[in-house]
Amino acid sequence: MKQEKNTKIQVRDLNLYYGDNHALHNISMDIQENKITALIGPSGCGKSTFLRCLNRMNDLITSAKIEGEVIIDDKNIYDKDVDEVAVRKRIGMVFQQPNPFPKSIYENIAYAALKHGIVKKGASCDELVEKSLIQAGLWEEVKHKLSEPGTSLSGGQQQRLCIARTIAVQPDVILMDEPTSALDPISTEKIEALMLELKKQYTIIIVTHNMQQAGRIADMTAFFHMGDLIEYAETETIFINPVEKKTEDYITGRFG
Secondary structure, eight states: OOTTTEEEEEEEEEEEEETTTEEEEEEEEEEEEEEEEEEETTTTTTTTHHHHTTTTTTGSTTTTTEEEEEEETTTTTTTTTOOOHHHHHEEEEOOSOOOSSSSSSHHHHHHHHTTSSSSSSSSHHHHHHHHHHHHOOOOHHHHTOOTTGGGGOOHHHHHHHHHHHHHHHSSEEEEEETTTTOOHHHHHHHHHHHHHHHTTTTTEEESSSSSHHHHHHHHEEEEEETEEEEEEEEEHHHHHHHHHHHHHHTTTSSSS
């Protein structure tokens, strides 16, 4: 199947099993480039599991078995000749709890970029650190304390540091697993504004429990329930005029 021009990721007949537990059932969807796609649904419905399929994080779980395809730029990332470490470099991940490395702010950004050979130590590395922190909206707050530990920052700053760290390895896609659920409203607002800015350069997929958040920032929304993709459409359609009764019941708070 030829990839449409603005499609970044094609998911085809994706099934995931944890041992005997069939966790995702025949998921097929096209994720658009330079858009924010939100994955919503009740706890345990498969959102985070699906997100982790997009950068092969589930490979790290021994009981996980995956069938189907995840095609990014015309290449199935589950093909035998694909290196999962290279996949994770191209598809960055930001987790629910900010998880800075136990290193300085500077080293948090520079570490993976140096390791992957994106930059060498010195001026080019300094430049990358500054640029990544600017993109993550954190530079002005930390530029005079780059040698201090990343863990010394506030929760919201730590999450922006993790976003800067993800940007530094120059990914194509950024996955975010409930990136603001541990943050206060002001930090949440900053991260949301940042995501709207970042989508100009990156394709962003976010798992969120916060319906208002999906409504505010997502271009497209996918509703998952019990391992099934129930409905996937433009966010406005999902919230105002869903096709499926299950979607409507969830959006209006009748269950979940």
